[in-house]
Amino acid sequence: MLKYIIKRLLAGVLTMVVLITVAFFMMHAMPGGPFSPSEEKNVPVEVLERIAASYGLDQPVWKQYLNYWNNLLHGDLGVSYKTVGTVNEKITGHFPYSAKVGGLAVLFSLLIGIPLGLIAALYRGKAADLTTLALATIGISVPVFVLSLLLSYLFSSKLNWLPTYGLDTWACYVLPVVCLSFNPIAYIARQTRSSMLEALEQDYVRTARAKGVSELMVVAKHALKNALTPVITYLGPLVAGLLTGSFVVESRFAIPGLGYYFVRSISDRDYTMIMGIVIFFGFFVVICNLVSDILLAIVDPRVKLAND
């Protein structure tokens, strides 16, 4: 197990190196820059050049790249060009907001999605199943920006039940969490339903019944454990995606999370900020995938062998 984790972490380091390199050069390939005269029209060109030079932006790109690595290996993600403070501060300051909303959304997705899929599978072809399938289809096809608009219009503007912005009270969390988890719920419900139906058809389920195992335990123990393995695989990307924040949801509900800053930093050409968040997200995805793979290996003893 330890060997496997180390191997995966080394692979993760390689992933990060490639990610940083590609992101760095792609970012510099974008037209314009943080202090380009075409964007900052009120500032004299000489001043802009001085500012750029003070950040080392007058140097050739490969040199900047090496400098960046030098700083990075010392744990320094640099100073944000367009906002006050260092990138490290920005990430540690804003990530908790994204993580709180995202974490709740992950929990909510699992707590709603798995039971929905389970009920649909057990009542296959009946009303509960058809309703779940219809909801799941809507959940997968309705984009987040439409949903967040509709929900905030209905529950905030018209009914005035829930606040439209901020994270001050628990009620503020409702709409963003629902919007974030709508799509994952649909996915998890469909996945659970289909893998549960498959599991219930398996020979080992018949064996369990032939042993006199109660119907509840046949479903909850023998079939469900098998049916949840695809959900566990999905958990890695899901957690990484939700915890790092969503631009649409965060900007709609004015949540000061990372997702919002990420998109802002790109349009601002805030190089250090872009790189910092890319590295942070990349790292997060690598770790989440590793954790979900380990989780899968714990649940499914066959997985370990396949990877060792």
Added chain:
Amino acid sequence: MNLLEVRNLNTSFHIGVGTVQAVRNISFHVKQGESVGIVGESGSGKSVTMLSVMGLLPEYADIAADSILFDGREMTKLSKKALRAMHGSEIGMIFQDPMTSLNPLFNVESQLTEPLRIHRHMDKHHARQRALELLRQVEIPNPEARLKQYPHELSGGLRQRVMIATAIACGPKMVIADEPTTALDVTIQAQILDLLQNLKKETQTSIIMITHDLGVIASMCSRILVMYGGTICEQGDAREIFYDPKHPYTWGLLNSIPKVQSRPGEKLIPIKGTPPDMLKPPEGCPFSPRCRCCMPVCRMYMPPTVALSDTHSVACHLMHPNAPKITREG
């Protein structure tokens, strides 16, 4: 004494395009300590028969029987809960494919001790001790290590031994083995059959062996039911079926077994044609379309079952006094 007595069992499945009549009006019995073989080709209804008796078919199966008596109890009248209490404790089942019949996510101990904990209410420690005993009984070497292993870490033969150990865990009165050796190598097949035979000798358990392989039956069973098209076409003692078969289908089955004394190049004689479509089974004898002795009456009327001795009975129009005398050879 009859341990199991089934009278007029009919099982059908309602599917989109119609009703599949998988088992049609069959009656049989199994005595205490007896081993009975049910033989027939794929789709003849042999597995469905036993799953119907067990009540293990999916909900869309329609099971109707005048009576299914097991150990003096009428199984058709038992509640689901009462049936469940018999499964795994009084009746053990062994299935065809040990690769898929064990749950891949639970180790041997968990799966083997499950019936003990459910039916015998054993605690973890006692169940474990019993599990070790069982693994020794089914001749698995190094049982302590095996308990912690998962199905994918075991060979097919070992898995089937684990299945057998699970089936006999609670000391059942009857074990139903549904093609227990079909998915195994020939050498492993022989070992598993030996094992089953030893268990039967030691424990006096009745065994119902479902198979399409008459060779397996010959070594194991004292009585044989031959099934075709959802009906029992012939039943009798092993001796009667092997040395004095009366039904043309039984002849066909026997002719298709390879013999040790066959000369190289000598061909087996297959039964021509395909099994009947059970959505629309033939009106008369189900075997009539493939039967080399088929008479006009065979296509129109189901043959009655004629008893030839206390044990031997045949459902074939050739048994009628006025029918032409045809033998297996010609």
